[in-house]
Amino acid sequence: MQSDDLILVEEFCNKNNVAFSFISSLQQVGLVEITSVDQSYYISQSDLKRLEQLIRLHYDLQINLEGIDAITHLLNRIQNLQTELAAARNRLRLYEDF
């Protein structure tokens, strides 16, 4: 991971108006990875979109941590199923059209 891919957690919290403790609790349940460099904490830029989604779930929809964890698992499953479905549809089209 390159250093310019990292964002200071503190900066992220300020910009998004969220508490550091929330990001920390997300880390404890394995929903986000925090990197520690010289006593500063960073998150990866690639995690940003997902992290923003988790924040929306918590602050907009008042879903607690356990709920967010369960939703994340289910969303991953939905995504996998949608990918499988798209592949199956493509395959089916081969037999339907010929």
Next chain:
Amino acid sequence: MEFVDYYKILGVDKKASDSDIKSAYRKLARKYHPDLNPNNKEANKKFQEINEAHEVLSDPEKRKKYDKYGSDWKQGEEFEKARQAQSRQYQDTGQTFNSADFGGEDFSDFFSSMFGKQGRSKQQAKFRGQDYNAELHLSLEAAYTTHQKTLAVDGKNIRITIPAGVEDGQVIKLKGHGAPGMNGGPHGDLFITFILEPNPTFKRVGNDLFTTADIDLYTAVLGGEHTIDTLSGKIKLKVNPETQNGTKIRLKEKGFPVYKSEGQLGDLYVTYSVKIPTNLTEKQKELFRELSKS
């Protein structure tokens, strides 16, 4: 423009208290929130309606105005200058598709006519702009080669490179080409989903292509040559004597390019379809009869 019943949308009574409205909104938002309904345009539309209803009914002033003019909105329209909601469009060489983002900006005409675009509460916090989702339709031939395409997004031209071998349903992200952020927040991203149009000659499964080739009975029986069209040009095939109808042959590396792996290609499978001659002359029929006796 139709009257929009915000109470009905939230499923609450006209006498509903603020907390009833808040609770109904939260319940519906949890059901239809775009984060919980990925790739579900219907849910996104419903979420916009719920947001709009909440925007009006949770604000005492707006609710009062809605209750006063709501059922007879034309009077309200005169009261406030009507503003048309703008719909964002991307244009790509003649094809048009609408954004399916879930931003709260897409209020109904009804909302805009009553409250104007300024009717929305001001938010002080910085927010990243919403992501846009769009579809780009490609022919199989277009997806066969790496090429560039210019898209017009909100009046700006973006040049993108489409690598050979893109899959149907594959999504690419154009960072920072989504909706502008609020209060100085960063732009969202633009997600483009490639939709590959069905091709009448070739079917694609992964990196392999499938096609059928019609050969006449005599070539099938005696063997010979047959030229077929592929996506990379014509190929002359050697047909073996006594080739059966439905025989499938594989042409190595004549299929579809492997995504982002230059020079690598899948295989092309050709199924022979033997055509029986029609309108035979009496002499030809006689020869077939002789053959059948031999």
